[in-house]
Amino acid sequence: MSFPRIVMGAGAIAGLAGELSALGIRRPLLLSDTGLARAGHLDRVSALIQGPCEMFSGIPENPTSAGVEAAAERFAAGACDAVVALGGGSVIDTGKLLAVIAAQGGVPGDYLGRPGKVKSAMPIVVIPTTAGTGSDSSPDAGIHPDAHSLSSGITSRHVVPRLALCDPELTATLPASLTAATGLDAISHCMEGYLAIGDNPLADVLALDGLSRAWRFIENATNDGSDLRARGHMMLAAFEGGIAIAKGLGPAHAIAISCGDQGLHHGRLSALGLLAMMDFMLVKQPAKMGALAVALNIPDPSDIADALRGLMRRLGLPLTLAEIGYRIGSLDRLAQLCAESHFNMTTPFSPDQAEYREMLSSIL
Structure with missing residues (x-):
């Protein structure tokens, strides 16, 4: 690395x-x-x-x-x-x-x-x-x-x-909507980088630290562009997330990239991808989801999805593909694209087309 x-x-x-x-x-x-x-x-x-x-x-x-x-x-x-x-x-x-x-x-x-x-x-x-x-x-x-x-x-x-x-x-002059969307991109990198397969303790430590920083400071950075302390913590979190994804990514980014043909912001799509994959990760990676919950200061890993949804709502970010303006042609074809994504090579489980269809349906 x-x-x-x-x-x-x-x-x-x-x-x-x-x-x-x-x-x-x-x-x-x-x-x-x-x-x-x-x-x-x-x-x-x-x-x-x-x-x-x-x-x-x-x-x-x-x-x-x-x-x-x-x-x-x-x-x-x-x-x-x-x-x-x-x-x-x-x-x-x-x-x-x-x-x-x-x-x-x-x-x-x-x-x-x-x-x-x-x-x-x-x-x-x-x-x-x-x-x-x-x-x-x-x-x-x-x-x-x-x-x-x-x-x-x-x-x-x-x-x-x-x-x-x-x-x-x-x-400091970045609009609030972009501060929020890019901040969610950093959160997605830290989460998926930590969940990715591979033995890299340094990347894992940075992923969890970056996640904790971004979760604590994204709202202050979004609500007050002049808060350089919050802005600085967000920059460090994003930097740590960039290192973490050297391990790889997963379903959230398979969804975000597969929906990336209509000019929509990648960070907003990544946030929706995170929401879609949470239930699957709770089943497939309970121990690692527990570590994410600790970094987020959330007592129960099963509450991460609701906490993420609440954060996105407070930041004014869309909670569905329809709300973001994504036009779905064939849900089955989109699910197939997700299943064929190279990001599935580094995820702790490789969802099939039916599982991606289920994930996508949860954020329609």
Whole structure:
């Protein structure tokens, strides 16, 4: 398991120039999105680089192959030597695949779903502006071939960032709805990372600590964007969740990714996936569910689902697929997609199509 160097705390980005110099980075591509550019964050960070850099802010809300290709063209044209990804999971995931293409050549389709093809990558530095995906610490990146397709991805130690500058001040202007949705994504990573198969005590400890932090601080962070203490705890929880999912994920993410072809927010879908899988996990993994209950300060593991539902309701998050706006064509086909998901390879039990149909029916 690889880890980035992490610099965390209010004002952390002030040391960006020194950190880039220590890594030998001389001309990075500063990657971001239009919203952060409008908010002034792109100009602020580019000034902190204190040297030449290229900038590209055309990353869409859900990362696409076209976005990766456009960024790769800018990287090559500017003779860049590293990627600095400023943004949420979409920007960071784009930066990871861009770094691979910049090092090895080719196009996104050469690598998506083919992690064995990733042999190297240009240096990646990340400055997260959300607290949820954990992409700042994980070996994973998910990219949609286009805006209306299911995402595919890569997993490789080569795309673990060299450096993560986690500054909660950059999340202070994140809207409450996105703070809540990304925070639920962090909770889903901590839960499923802990439940995943494999013997990794360090990842398990981080998963439980991240879960406890996120559960305690997500409401404060959502209700008061200026609460940098709560924002900081959420950033740390998301970082820990990103490490935890190196073990793998499970049914919640099989559901979220299978429903990811209609442009809906991944964090909201992941939260619904968690609700759907709880009854099954209570039967299949009672001891681990007990540990999750302790981390959540909930006396009985059977109450986790109700507690999660209550948290989502207080945060204003949807509790059903219908409420989130997902249009189901064939429930059986959707259940089949979930059953075929690669996330079932790391879950403590591999649900079949009928079991996924039951899970999906519980959140319709």
